[in-house]
Amino acid sequence: MTDTLDIKITKTSKSRLAETDFSNLVFGRTFSDHMLVADYSDGEWKNFEIVPYGEITVSPGISALHYGQSFFEGIKAYKHGDGKVTIFRPDKNALRFNKSAERLCMPAMPEDVFLQSLAAIVDIDRDWIPTEQGHSLYIRPFMFATDQYLGVAPSKTYKYMVLTCPVGPYFSKALRVKIETHYTRSAAGGMGFAKSSGNYGGSMFPAKKATEEGFDQLIWTDAKEHKYIEEMGAANAMFVLDGKLITPLTQDTILDGVTRDTVITLAKDQGFPVEERNVSVAEIIEGAKNGKLTDAFGAGTAATIAPVGSISHNGEEYTLIDPAQRDFSRKILQTLDAIRYGTGPDTHGWNYFV
Numbered sequence: 283m284t285d286t287l288d289i290k291i292t293k294t295s296k297s298r299l300a301e302t303d304f305s306n307l308v309f310g311r312t313f314s315d316h317m318l319v320a321d322y323s324d325g326e327w328k329n330f331e332i333v334p335y336g337e338i339t340v341s342p343g344i345s346a347l348h349y350g351q352s353f354f355e356g357i358k359a360y361k362h363g364d365g366k367v368t369i370f371r372p373d374k375n376a377l378r379f380n381k382s383a384e385r386l387c388m389p390a391m392p393e394d395v396f397l398q399s400l401a402a403i404v405d406i407d408r409d410w411i412p413t414e415q416g417h418s419l420y421i422r423p424f425m426f427a428t429d430q431y432l433g434v435a436p437s438k439t440y441k442y443m444v445l446t447c448p449v450g451p452y453f454s455k456a457l458r459v460k461i462e463t464h465y466t467r468s469a470a471g472g473m474g475f476a477k478s479s480g481n482y483g484g485s486m487f488p489a490k491k492a493t494e495e496g497f498d499q500l501i502w503t504d505a506k507e508h509k510y511i512e513e514m515g516a517a518n519a520m521f522v523l524d525g526k527l528i529t530p531l532t533q534d535t536i537l538d539g540v541t542r543d544t545v546i547t548l549a550k551d552q553g554f555p556v557e558e559r560n561v562s563v564a565e566i567i568e569g570a571k572n573g574k575l576t577d578a579f580g581a582g583t584a585a586t587i588a589p590v591g592s593i594s595h596n597g598e599e600y601t602l603i604d605p606a607q608r609d610f611s612r613k614i615l616q617t618l619d620a621i622r623y624g625t626g627p628d629t630h631g632w633n634y635f636v
């Protein structure tokens with residue numbers, strides 16, 4: 283732990299809190315009053331500031347715009363019944379932040395600086411944290427290259443920012459998903475494990491086609507053969523097959539999700555068998571046909587646990603059991619919510635108090 287981070291604070295003169303409709307939050311559309319900004323130059327992080335949320339000015343020549351030197355994180359903060367505010371497992375995000383930075387030739391940020399920056403921005407807008415079940419304050423740290431230079435080379439200067447958004451549930455119903463067997467999100471040796479902005483840009487076209495076909499999400503498969511399941515949209519894919527929790531092993535094509543790790547840990551706590559391994563499309567389809575696939579969901583910070591209602595593959599649609607009848611994901615979500623909202627024991631010390 284280094285010294286307390288020096289952050290210059292300029293508060294808004296007019297809060298938008300009173301005019302915000304917390305009963306109709308669309309994910310990522312409502313921003314809190316403030317944002318955090320910092321600069322990297324001459325080999326160090328500097329100018330940490332909290333300012334009113336608003337527009338920023340950048341050069342049109344920054345390599346973030348031209349070559350995608352940009353990545354982000356996603357974390358949630360919760361308000362407990364006693365008014366205490368916690369951030370869920372941000373130390374894991376600090377680690378991943380630096381993995382993404384390394385892959386994109388961008389500067390690391392010391393874990394304690396990252397954590398203090400999150401605590402500061404959450405603290406100043408703590409009145410923006412919704413308390414209703416399923417609601418939270420979404421925290422979006424991100425970094426981008428700011429050199430004015432059209433040559434393809436890592437920038438020497440960067441901006442780090444943190445935005446926050448009060449959010450409700452990401453999905454409102456069980457998802458109709460399609461196993462993607464043509465397009466690819468990431469390939470071995472690529473940057474699928476990094477939370478790089480470009481991974482998202484490339485996923486939009488296949489996702490749009492799937493939406494036009496009536497699906498809510500895609501299940502990505504391996505780039506080489508499209509035989510193995512990788513992820514579900516921007517969440518990790520998890521299944522209960524034959525009484526075991528199975529999920530693809532993280533590798534360089536798959537993002538190592540905090541929610542994935544949380545679900546695995548809670549399952550093991552409950553004595554539930556877990557297998558992290560290659561998961562074939564064939565075994566999932568077989569399980570959907572013979573009823574041994576008793577649960578399927580996407581796991582991610584934004585979506586939390588998003589139940590899969592049906593899976594389509596090669597034009598055939600398989601409807602899974604009603605999410606209300608699923609023991610595993612319902613129990614995991616209850617345990618997880620109890621930790622996050624402070625109504626149950628946090629035996630792993632996952633809550634970071636602001």
Ligand SMILES: *Cc1c(COP(=O)(O)O)cnc(C)c1O
Binds near residue numbers: 513516518581582584
């Ligand atoms: C963010 C993300 C996830 C989920 O990770 P969490 O840490 O659980 O939020 C999964 N897959 C992709 C591609 C992601 O970007």
